[in-house]
Amino acid sequence: MDVTEGDGGAAGRAGGRLTTGEVARRLGVAPTTVRSWDRRYGLGPAAHTGGRHRRWTAEDLALLERMCALTATGLPPAEAARLALDGPEPAPPPARESTARIPRPATPARRGTGADPRPGDVRQECKGVTRAALRLDTVALDRLLDTAIEEHGLVTAWTEVIMPTLQAVGRRWENSGQRYVEVEHFLSWHVSGALRRHAPPAVADRAGATTVLACAPAENHTLPLEVLAAALAEQGLPVRMFGGALPVDSLVAAVRRTGPAVVGLWAQSRTTASRPLAQHVSAIEWGVRGARRRPVVLTLGPGWAGQTLPDLPHPPGLAEAVAAVRSAVSR
Structure with missing residues (x-):
């Protein structure tokens, strides 16, 4: 690994430019993600120094921020990159179901953008x-x-x-x-x-920032929650993972003990999804009188289709779930 890219030291700030590690920390993504966007979609810095060493300007950073904003809406990375390269104010992304192709810029604006996303x-x-x-x-x-x-x-x-x-x-x-x-x-x-x-190392609890992830009772499909937990840790957000088939009493006890900002409940099938349970968890309160808080309950997985309510958000994918957690934590 290139130490000069990830150390975040004075060498990375020379000339007002950032290293890949510093850019990744500002965006809240992994350095490997930044490098991958450069290689695959041409979202790289305008100049390199010392051979392969990347140095990012404010303009480069703004481009990546647009990419992050677009992927957070659930847009596939290849299409998000094309929109990001169009300019600082891209048109609203199409719905995920849309099959319309987004045209690439007539003239590539950055190094490597002439290549197809492959x-x-x-x-x-x-x-x-x-x-x-x-x-x-x-x-x-x-x-x-x-x-x-x-x-x-x-x-x-x-x-x-x-x-x-x-x-x-x-x-x-x-x-x-x-x-x-x-x-x-x-x-x-x-x-x-x-x-x-x-997965990055576990992040310590912070008041109003913790997310509890658990499968609904009788649900044992934990893999989607595992990747969500890893993605949230990558964003520097604390997570408490409880895995499969957590009994109702144990789920309620975990929520009361941790006071989370968000509770994610996974249900793979309609037989394991329980709207009354989700509503009960979303009504749990803690804190001093006059400043009580409740968690935002995210209903995750295909089992919740047709069972959600406006106060029970149902993110359709991983990127949307990460964005929903970040939004709840920021509030």
């Missing part, structure tokens, strides 16, 4: 992970998952590589008479391990 490369990564899982190849699977997270960052790797692969394996299992159950379990276990290897 969606084919992402598809090849998914195929490689799928093949390793089907072969039950531990070494290859760990290597491919580590590479995806290191190159793209947690959120992008999950959204563009890991989640599509899990869905593909799930479809294969459904269409083959449940012949590939062991592959799905094998892949999920190794994804969980990769998330733990690359």
